[in-house]
Amino acid sequence: MGVETKKMANSIVTASGSFGERLKSWPERIKAFYNDVRTETRKVTAPSWKDVQATTIVVVITVFLFGLFFFVIDSVLQKLISAMYGSFGH
Numbered sequence: 001m002g003v004e005t006k007k008m009a010n011s012i013v014t015a016s017g018s019f020g021e022r023l024k025s026w027p028e029r030i031k032a033f034y035n036d037v038r039t040e041t042r043k044v045t046a047p048s049w050k051d052v053q054a055t056t057i058v059v060v061i062t063v064f065l066f067g068l069f070f071f072v073i074d075s076v077l078q079k080l081i082s083a084m085y086g087s088f089g090h
Contacts, residue, residue: 047055
């Protein structure tokens with residue numbers, strides 16, 4: 001069992017105790033939380049400029065395609081509903 005798994009198991013056992021026990025363990029749990037945050041933050045890396053450009057291009061193209069798709073669907077539905085109202089109106 002890893003250190004993080006043991007910490008989680010201990011915090012679960014502690015959390016299931018009485019309110020007084022949970023209140024007493026609060027500073028330890030906060031300290032453990034911030035240590036875990038610091039550890040995870042050290043693992044974070046920024047993307048390269050090439051990655052940023054590539055994902056931005058993908059997002060722009062995807063937004064354009066979805067916009068076109070919804071424009072076509074909206075136009076088709078508008079014509080269908082107008083035709084339905086027109087046929088029921090006569």
